[in-house]
Amino acid sequence: MALDHTNRRAAIVGTGLIGGSIGMALRAQGWVVTGIDADEARARRAVELGAVDTVGIDPSVDVTFIAAPVEAIPALARRALAETSGAVTDVGSVKASVVTAVSDPRFVGGHPMAGSEQLGVDGADPGLVEGAVWVLTPVDSTDSRAYALVRSVVATLGAEVLALPPQRHDALVAVVSHVPHLTAAALMGLAATGAEEHTTLLRLAAGGFRDMTRVAAGSPAIWPDICAQNRVAIVDVIDTLLAALQDLRGVVDRADREALLETLGRAQAARLNLPSRVAQPGAMAEVRVPVPDRPGSLAEVTTLATDLGVNIADLEIAHSTEGDRGVLLMLVEVDQAEAFRRALSDRGYRPSIQGLA
Amino acid sequence: MALDHTNRRAAIVGTGLIGGSIGMALRAQGWVVTGIDADEARARRAVELGAVDTVGIDPSVDVTFIAAPVEAIPALARRALAETSGAVTDVGSVKASVVTAVSDPRFVGGHPMAGSEQLGVDGADPGLVEGAVWVLTPVDSTDSRAYALVRSVVATLGAEVLALPPQRHDALVAVVSHVPHLTAAALMGLAATGAEEHTTLLRLAAGGFRDMTRVAAGSPAIWPDICAQNRVAIVDVIDTLLAALQDLRGVVDRADREALLETLGRAQAARLNLPSRVAQPGAMAEVRVPVPDRPGSLAEVTTLATDLGVNIADLEIAHSTEGDRGVLLMLVEVDQAEAFRRALSDRGYRPSIQGLA
Numbered sequence A, B: 001m002a003l004d005h006t007n008r009r010a011a012i013v014g015t016g017l018i019g020g021s022i023g024m025a026l027r028a029q030g031w032v033v034t035g036i037d038a039d040e041a042r043a044r045r046a047v048e049l050g051a052v053d054t055v056g057i058d059p060s061v062d063v064t065f066i067a068a069p070v071e072a073i074p075a076l077a078r079r080a081l082a083e084t085s086g087a088v089t090d091v092g093s094v095k096a097s098v099v100t101a102v103s104d105p106r107f108v109g110g111h112p113m114a115g116s117e118q119l120g121v122d123g124a125d126p127g128l129v130e131g132a133v134w135v136l137t138p139v140d141s142t143d144s145r146a147y148a149l150v151r152s153v154v155a156t157l158g159a160e161v162l163a164l165p166p167q168r169h170d171a172l173v174a175v176v177s178h179v180p181h182l183t184a185a186a187l188m189g190l191a192a193t194g195a196e197e198h199t200t201l202l203r204l205a206a207g208g209f210r211d212m213t214r215v216a217a218g219s220p221a222i223w224p225d226i227c228a229q230n231r232v233a234i235v236d237v238i239d240t241l242l243a244a245l246q247d248l249r250g251v252v253d254r255a256d257r258e259a260l261l262e263t264l265g266r267a268q269a270a271r272l273n274l275p276s277r278v279a280q281p282g283a284m285a286e287v288r289v290p291v292p293d294r295p296g297s298l299a300e301v302t303t304l305a306t307d308l309g310v311n312i313a314d315l316e317i318a319h320s321t322e323g324d325r326g327v328l329l330m331l332v333e334v335d336q337a338e339a340f341r342r343a344l345s346d347r348g349y350r351p352s353i354q355g356l357a
Helices: A017-028 A040-048 A070-083 A096-102 A144-156 A166-191 A195-204 A207-217 A220-229 A231-253 A257-272 A297-308 A334-346 B017-028 B040-048 B070-083 B096-102 B144-156 B166-191 B195-204 B207-217 B220-229 B231-253 B257-272 B297-308 B334-346
Strands: A009-013 A032-036 A063-066 A087-090 A107-112 A133-137 A160-163 A284-291 A314-319 A326-333 A352-355 B009-013 B032-036 B063-066 B087-090 B107-112 B133-137 B160-163 B284-291 B314-319 B326-333 B352-355
Touching: A009 A017, A009 A070, A017 A032, A017 A040, A032 A040, A063 A070, A063 A144, A070 A087, A070 A096, A070 A220, A087 A144, A096 A107, A096 A166, A107 A144, A107 A166, A133 A144, A133 A166, A133 B195, A144 A160, A144 A297, A144 A314, A160 A297, A160 B195, A166 A207, A166 A220, A166 A231, A166 B166, A166 B195, A166 B207, A166 B231, A166 B257, A195 B133, A195 B160, A195 B166, A195 B297, A207 B166, A207 B207, A207 B257, A220 A231, A220 B257, A231 A257, A231 B166, A231 B231, A257 B166, A257 B207, A257 B220, A284 A297, A284 A334, A297 A326, A297 A334, A297 B195, A326 A334, A334 A352, B009 B017, B009 B070, B017 B032, B017 B040, B032 B040, B063 B070, B063 B144, B070 B087, B070 B096, B070 B220, B087 B144, B096 B107, B096 B166, B107 B144, B107 B166, B133 B144, B133 B166, B144 B160, B144 B297, B144 B314, B160 B297, B166 B207, B166 B220, B166 B231, B220 B231, B231 B257, B284 B297, B284 B334, B297 B326, B297 B334, B326 B334, B334 B352
Parallel strands: A009 A032, A009 A063, A063 A087, A087 A107, A133 A160, B009 B032, B009 B063, B063 B087, B087 B107, B133 B160
Antiparallel strands: A107 A133, A284 A326, A284 A352, A314 A326, B107 B133, B284 B326, B284 B352, B314 B326
């Protein structure tokens, strides 16, 4: 069911840490990879490091990865769509603004939750995204062949693919990434006071404080773009956090033991629930879904899997000869297959399950 | 200059993780250690694990460590002061309320910034406090012999001793420990929403979020006491954090790139400044200070060292025969000695420096 990657061709636009890592991983699997960067020296360095084969863009590539700062992505994506015939995807950490700005069936928004756009190609590592979550944001107008191709390539790199609507992705990363980052900076700011006080305070900072402020050591350079592109969601989550802290302030001020234990207990339970990312190898089943002739069904089916916590290990679209109708073939774990099938039925699909040896 | 620890006797009141670890470390250096615990089975377990020699309190111990929950410390410390003739110290994470409640010259408040009171003796480790910062909070009324003894014992365990006034300790730990903990719980609370959303969100949580919420996985049990005892400082720091987050909210909302870069840049610089705790072995010098006949000079001299970032590797008090007058002998790094001497002179002391081979 996996695609044959031999002699496939990919392009990397932006050969920094993430772009370079993707290039290395693809080349390790036999892909021919070309690449460009706004900084020509960096593109040449990517060739030296084995991240890309040659500098440039091959017009006949199957897929192009745009690995540039968020603000630069729409223009670079449109250029790649104009100059190549393949699918185009990106690795930006904000999705709704990018997907809306590009608005092309061959463009599939993406966000590997690993590494950082800000670091150089010298830190590139073919294993960077292995085991990481890689969000893809198909929408109603997304071409199913383009989505299936991007999805397959990303899964081949060892990432766990999660399909989400772009707006929902943005709201979620505001919670798990953007606002935590701003909070780390605010906490670090509390410690950055006068010189004497500062020295003493930092000597007192033990493991918890170090953990909580680690991300604040990163370069600020990428944050103005991210905050501008995801402004609404970030402001909304900060408001929720302000309310939660205000509430805790009241709990401490009136020494409300019960309320404090309840809040901390809820947080403890949630933290202990954080998935550990260790893949559970198990028996797999194939869920087959005829894709009806209405727009957006691919996005609907794959984001439904995300909501149910169903991991689609592989996905293929068997197209009928007459246009857009076809059958979605999805590989999922045996014990998740029935719940997925039922949820699909509830939404008007006619899925079937095929056990695999 | 180091004290002779052979055949010295210590007592541990509260043989949990920290008390047990201290007992093990002392026994490894030839101390005879007795111990008690409100939970008798835990005291017996401490004997089995080699954390203490026998259950009980030897009235002739040189020093007693109170390693119990913060609220229980004053009563246990007063009992140890009544039943033994030695110095008494504690390991509670809040100091002003404890020091005020005990109010005895032989009591020296303490707080090793390592481990946690909540865990059992089975996790005890003689190396737990090695390399950690151990705050001591001498006050004007503190007996200099008691302080010097506690200081010496703690330094022998490999901890870096930092002298601070109790109130200042409490304000600083509110910044580096208590409020970060509450903030981690608040951040984790943002992620603990409805079931479907929750599952997806936690799959997106990458390294930064994991780092920032790690402490929220701890048991809530110790926090009502800590928050009650350090209420004023915690509320004060939460207010500062709320103001900082409110400010960042405004910066994001109006897409103020410059202000965002400035705030994040300041936090980055402060975070990169966090001392790494790697001891720099260097040549040492001895600073000698005649201690005049006024109360509080010991506390003043040692907290001054803390403020200057001067690490006192060893400290001894050479007493004259007539009462409280004496000479403080402090071992510090050669390149810190002159600044320390000058600061002491500015405050009316008459220090001298003695180079060491």
